[in-house]
Amino acid sequence: MDCVERIESLTVEDFISKKKNKPRVFKTLNADKYTTTCGSYCEWDRNVELGPVHNSVPVPKEDEHIYSYYDALQYTLYETNYPETEDRTHTPRSDPPESGATIVVLSSPVECMAILLEGGRTCPGDMMLVMSTTWLTTEDSDRGKNLRTMYVHKAITFDRGGRTYLDVFSPPRRVSYFMDFFTRGITDGQRNDGEELEKDLDCPTSSSLNLVRRTDDKVLTRIQMAEAGVGYPDTLAFCYRVPYEYEAPEGAAIKVHKLNQKVGVENLVVDEVVCFLARLSDECERVSCFP
Template identity: 35%
Template sequence: GDSRCPHPCLPTGAMVLCLSPAWASRVPSETSPGAWSLLLSRGVSFEAGGHSALETFVPPRRANYVMGTFVAGDPQGGWVGELARDLDCPTGGSVPLTHRLEDPLVTRWVLAARAGLPVPPTLAFVLGPRGDLPAEPAAPGVRLVRLEDPRESLVQEEVDAFLGGTAMEPYSQVGTGAWRGKGGTHGARRGAGARPGGHPRARQ
């Protein structure tokens, strides 16, 4: 059923499910200049025992924490990222963070270049500009080849040099993959299944 709630704020710990962008609105924050507050005029609430209800909030309730599925370019869920942008309350994610976590190449570059953590030897061919993969600082273990002229001979030379390099000596197998980023598809070969003293061999 549909019920009306007069309380201006969501109770601490209460969860309300917002199923439509029409149920929420953004207003300038009163506490954080330049940020926004998220107000809910409608939502599905949950109670102990598995009961749920569609409620109308008069006046709209201000969100204290926002979670959601942040997928860039998703026509079904793209509005979630837009509503959660630059809020004055904590959020469980963002579209830029989702992009970084879902792109294995970006994740490896961040771990190696920014955090200084070891990553498996990686060779990646990048098509088009990739602002999220700058040339500096260098990412140890990640070899980026920016293909302005994707000639097969150049790709083969890079693959042969990568497989014959010292970084691949502990590995007996490599994997292949295609990862799609902002600038297009980039293929990669990465070490997997270490065997000390072995020699690398390609596996499709």
């Protein structure tokens, strides 16, 4: 009996039953080997402890994506031909910083890989990525009243040649320079758990909440450039309810209109833009508009 005859000898019900009961073979994939952050299967070791240094400290809600941060770091290292991060947490580091400084970046790795890699080259072993606020603590400072000293207990350390290490420090290292990317301004409101840490620190900080308000202000920075004699583009600005005065130096190609309302200013805006464009040099190649 050939195949056709065998099939024809079966009732429809028997044929469907055989199809349903036929064992199906699937390729087994381990869920822990897939990272949605990078959209690929990972070969790096994800069996690393990224939680708080002290067991008594609860894992904050903001750390729900910390393993995605770690995956993104490993994927970036892989793509740039650098080795996988080595876990050295079983041997706490007690040696002092080689450069005399401890530079801490509180962030996910995506925003600051160039800074971290360059820091590892110029300050090997002293450039540190911190992906959770629980890896840091602050204490009363010995440098002044009402000041706080920051200490790092755990970090991903960047070294020469793009090498990275997951380290814990005992005793914790005193932070010399702090960069905070976990603020509302930098994360578009997604997290702000770094803001409390940066208050009253006795070390220099970059990208702090108060600093971002000024460094992200294009009008203010252009006025400061004009005052310092640094080149800047001709500027026409319409500012709505700004909290401080803009005082451009005399003769500067910067004109600022402070607006207290958004209605009824259309004619003013059109007239000023037309005059501004008419004054531009014939050598001007591009005009940019920013909200």
